[in-house]
Amino acid sequence: MDNDPPLINLLNNDNQERSIKTNDDINVQTTTSNILNDNNDSPLANQQNLDTGITSTLLLAVFAAISGTSFHFGYASGVLNAPQDVIEAFINETIHRRDNTTNISQSTITLIFSLAVSIFALGGMIGGLFGGFITNRLGRKGGMFLNNVISSIACVLMFLSKLIYSYELLIGGRFLIGLACGYGSSVAPTYINEISPRNLRGTLGASFQLGIVGTLFVSQAISLHSVLGSEDKWHYALGLPIVFSVMQVILLFFVPESPKYLLIKKNNIIDAEKG
Numbered sequence: 001m002d003n004d005p006p007l008i009n010l011l012n013n014d015n016q017e018r019s020i021k022t023n024d025d026i027n028v029q030t031t032t033s034n035i036l037n038d039n040n041d042s043p044l045a046n047q048q049n050l051d052t053g054i055t056s057t058l059l060l061a062v063f064a065a066i067s068g069t070s071f072h073f074g075y076a077s078g079v080l081n082a083p084q085d086v087i088e089a090f091i092n093e094t095i096h097r098r099d100n101t102t103n104i105s106q107s108t109i110t111l112i113f114s115l116a117v118s119i120f121a122l123g124g125m126i127g128g129l130f131g132g133f134i135t136n137r138l139g140r141k142g143g144m145f146l147n148n149v150i151s152s153i154a155c156v157l158m159f160l161s162k163l164i165y166s167y168e169l170l171i172g173g174r175f176l177i178g179l180a181c182g183y184g185s186s187v188a189p190t191y192i193n194e195i196s197p198r199n200l201r202g203t204l205g206a207s208f209q210l211g212i213v214g215t216l217f218v219s220q221a222i223s224l225h226s227v228l229g230s231e232d233k234w235h236y237a238l239g240l241p242i243v244f245s246v247m248q249v250i251l252l253f254f255v256p257e258s259p260k261y262l263l264i265k266k267n268n269i270i271d272a273e274k275g
Contacts, residue, residue, distance in 0.1 A: 058195065061255035062204050065191050068148050068248025069184030070211030075241050076177045077212070078219040080117055083229035083237070087170075088113050090234075094165045116171045123178025124185070131186025140191040140258040147187065148245040151180035159239030173238070194258040 080087065088109050095104050135143045157173035160166075189208050196204045219237075223229040228237035 054200065057255065058200075058204075060251065061195050062192055062207055064248055064251035064255050065144070065188040066208050066211040067251060068144060068151065068245050069181070069188035070208045071215045071244040072151050072177060072184060072241055073181040074212035074215030074217075075219040075244070076120060076174075076181060078216045079223050079237055082220060082223040082225065083234045084113065086225070086229060086231050086234050087116075089231065090162060090165075091167045094167050097165055112167055112171075116167070116174050119171055119175045120178035120181075123175040123180075124182035127179040127182025127184075128186055129182075131183045134183065135187045135190060136261075139261050140187055140194070141252050141255075143183070143187040144191070144248060144252060147180050147184050148249050150176055150183075152242050152245045154180060155239045155242035155245070159235050161238075162235035170238075177241075191258055194260045195256070 091109050091112050092104055095108075096102060131143075134146065138146060154173045154176035157169045157176065161169035161173065185208075189205060192204055192208065193201055221227065222240065223234070223237045228234065228240070
């Protein structure tokens with residue numbers, strides 16, 4: 001009989017430990033469920049406006065996502081339209097300098113220019129195919145950082161093409177910017193969708209397309225002959241989008257990583273809750 005109280009205490013302690021573990025498991029499952037279901041209790045959804053879920057952090061994150069992705073997409077889609085004659089003249093002069101000949105057919109020049117235009121789509125297709133894999137390996141923000149490296153190299157190549165008379169650099173730059181735009185079309189909408197509360201997902205998701213059509217208009221205006229589409233300035237129009245990449249790199253330091261990525265890929269519940 002003297003040993004009964006200690007035995008009862010041991011049983012009670014064991015039950016308490018099991019209860020604590022069960023409660024911890026329930027808390028983890030609840031947190032995981034909230035994050036996976038995009039519960040609107042996250043800081044991004046509740047910092048300022050509890051009625052709509054719109055916060056300054058959320059808007060900054062969305063703008064950061066589209067600044068180095070959809071801005072490039074729209075700009076690159078339209079920048080070569082207005083200065084076509086000027087760029088074809090550059091191609092003609094480049095061939096003349098190399099071969100010291102004036103017998104260059106218009107069909108050859110048109111073919112090279114068409115290749116520079118269309119290879120953008122080829123790069124976009126390849127970038128889109130590998131978008132999901134890279135995004136899951138590097139994370140949403142990490143993927144956008146990598147994307148900015150590619151787009152920056154592309155802008156530098158296209159800018160240098162006129163200075164060193166190399167239409168190959170123009171073609172290579174167009175391929176790389178297409179690669180960046182294709183990948184950006186995968187990572188940016190994914191990031192925006194995962195950080196947005198359910199009631200704003202459609203609205204904020206449309207911002208990516210809005211960024212494309214907005215910069216498409218801007219590129220058409222900038223590449224006019226009276227702006228940056230002249231014989232001595234067209235390469236500035238092609239190098240200008242590096243500003244988008246620099247802007248996104250800076251902004252990404254001030255926005256959170258996707259909570260879903262932190263939870264599913266990194267198994268980091270604490271940071272996922274903060275995100």
